[in-house]
Amino acid sequence: QQQVKQSPQSLIVQKGGISIINCAYENTAFDYFPWYQQFPGKGPALLIAIRPDVSEKKEGRFTISFNKSAKQFSLHIMDSQPGDSATYFCAATSGTYKYIFGTGTRLKVLA
């Protein structure tokens, strides 16, 4: 019940396309859902986050869509660029220190 399932494991998108990464959870006590972006040789960095009281949050080209009833949330990257090529992790927490991370999605955007 503590797991966060992330898919796909890897994703290849053409420049200008839309990248979509999905996560699903079971624990209804989760109340904060961040997405982290990690470039090779670097630590993960917070990209965008959402709370379950809203269904969508947009920051620039990055959007989180949240479906509370389905216990799913997804990251959409619009107009994907080669510089977006990285590994993306979703996470969830129930207001404590412990983040539960997904297994990551390796995104490659072709020029």
Add this chain to the structure above:
Amino acid sequence: GAGVSQSPSNKVTEKGKDVELRCDPISGHTALYWYRQSLGQGLEFLIYFQGNSAPDKSGLPSDRFSAERTGGSVSTLTIQRTQQEDSAVYLCASSLSSGGAREQFFGPGTRLTVL
């Protein structure tokens, strides 16, 4: 100010040796976390510090792993009698305090290779 720093960036050791990994959190961050990232896996929680205390050590995989934090700042993760399965990237993160809304800032990690 500076971000979270970790040293060394890479460590190659022989099976059976002890290693120490260091984390310098962001100044003023009271919470500190250690994670392990294995190839193709997510981030595995190891231990959490609030100040110098570690209220949650539940993620440490065996008694060969230990960690301490001194002065509410620097933390050291020690792995004794290293095994090949310990090979991974060890990430440290810090936050202003604990709590779900508190962004965790990650260091670049230490890549540990056990031969």
